Amino acid sequence: MVSIASAASTTYDTYPDRTSRELFAEAAADAFAATALDPPAVDAVYAGNFMGDLLEDQGHMGPLFADHVGCREAASVRVESACASGGAAVREAVHAIEAGAADVALAGGVEVMSIADIEHVTDALANAADEVYENEQGVTFPGIYALMARRYLHEFDATREDLAAVSVKNHANAVDNPLAQFRRELTVEEVLASKPIATPLVLYDACPISDGASVVLLVDDEFAAERGLDPSASVLGTGQSSDAVALQDRASITRTPAAERAAREAYTDAGITPDDVDVLEVHDCFTVAEVLALEALGFYDRGEGVRGAVEGETAVDGSLPVNPSGGLLGKGHPVGATGVGQIVELTKQLDGDHPNQVSGAEVALAHNVGGSGASTTVTILGGA
């Protein structure tokens, strides 16, 4: 079994004068400070990052980050799966430990986005879509998710107000999270009155441009016991699956089958059912994405996911708390960091130490998506 020895994150914000290596090292230093492990104990470094080549002229981040956090001799690699890079980095680190190739693995993610102007960032993000069949045809991610949202509103009994409720909930949660980028409540009216970005989506349906880094230190359980470590959480199971990158190649654009498959695999791996999950962090890059996530993960039937936020079920004190961190919408979305940041948040929940603590949280699930659903990781955590 693999446990989380410690987990840390920078505040998500805009840091246009900082580099990925600095933010990654800051998060790692905080993670080391919270455990008895020193950097040389790390056997492997997994670095999730999506756009460093395009926005910082920097690739080869595995050894660069390993060196900057004090693990120069560790095996190191960058893991990229667009906005699921962080979740994928954690899963590869878990595999390395389970394979016996590492006793201690540092899995982190980072993105510096505010360094570039919005057009450049939107263009870079579009590399997560199919260059031939999507980008070259002029569609970028707000447009892709707008197609999904429009179809959802067409197929199901859901309204623009219902989607806005997701943004309202997650922004409210972010108010109390010191790691969040936006700590201001919004009303449904304010969401709907915000600038259109790709009809039917408006500005507050979308996550912001963010910078930040998150890191988890994963340890083999036997090693942790030998060293007298006191882990904060354990990895109960993981799952990962793929789908066609381009929307046009999918049977439905209101389903995310990669998430369905990743969830099934993770539930089986963990030996649990959705009923056992106490708290979730899901990939709400746009409001509609949270709704699709809750359906794919098995918590709502198709077309019913909008009920979660509207009826308060997914509030921190609801029956199924979703994104108590504020999610991508409120906490921010430094792309490569996001999947790791979700696990940082959930580790705090399982430790009983979250600013929006879910009462009695014993099993937690993270759902991290690349592109419009072409790659998805699901990670299920339990208490230490």
Add this chain to the structure above:
Amino acid sequence: MVSIASAASTTYDTYPDRTSRELFAEAAADAFAATALDPPAVDAVYAGNFMGDLLEDQGHMGPLFADHVGCREAASVRVESACASGGAAVREAVHAIEAGAADVALAGGVEVMSIADIEHVTDALANAADEVYENEQGVTFPGIYALMARRYLHEFDATREDLAAVSVKNHANAVDNPLAQFRRELTVEEVLASKPIATPLVLYDACPISDGASVVLLVDDEFAAERGLDPSASVLGTGQSSDAVALQDRASITRTPAAERAAREAYTDAGITPDDVDVLEVHDCFTVAEVLALEALGFYDRGEGVRGAVEGETAVDGSLPVNPSGGLLGKGHPVGATGVGQIVELTKQLDGDHPNQVSGAEVALAHNVGGSGASTTVTILGGA
């Protein structure tokens, strides 16, 4: 244990009108054709690629390639460690099988470089160096390896002619390899008379700009036995380590300690010593790199690696055959593909089916380097 069910590669060449997805799918189709496995049997796809974001405006290649090879539902991820991306992809795939997360994993690599002009490609390759302390100071990879070569010639009893002998050997080997980009012999005089690129290195000290893809299908041994598969080779051990990215941060620029550590780990994992190795594919991006590799891997003392090519020891019929494929110098270097292509070549050697067959090859070693040595993977293969 993990075995190689099959291995295939496109010819390395320039294909300016083709995309990475096409080349990757071509190599994968050939790999599937050589085994009883069908694409839906693949649980995980690992895609090595370095410059797709910069040269093809395409990231998120894990699911894109998985879909294009017929494995739409597999877990998929891109693995990047600059020019060691291919070797790293194979190692992650091995971990996934060893961790029990996959019975069958497809590890491949691809690069399309000739799509861009040489200045743009050189600039993209420079992302493998330290942007802050190397690139921004004006140094690109020919300059970085020139510094290493110049220092090597200064420290040790070696000449420009000695380095040229590596290029002569590898180009001679490439003549018989149908997968090679350059199938023309060179003399030491021709090498030395070629255009200076960064003194003391000249054009034929350097590998070319190449396009191509290579794929290996890795299987769990028990699964292979149940399915009645007939693997071509087995993975005896792997190792991976890192070093400072920038040359200035290293104690010596004529040593590659990441390779030394990766080799030690791989030898231990495989339970062998260097004496057991019958044939090698090493990362000769520049002539001096092959020399440094042979020293780091434990075959020559420091300053003695140049003897290999000069004295014929590393020839196909020598005592230590190195790069019978033609290496990066003669076969070509489609960056993300290279580490996988080395394993394709060695699988043929172990199968007794290589155009430059090493007599009695039973143990083979692949050495794949990112940047100027900041990341290195070592993979040791044996017979099936």
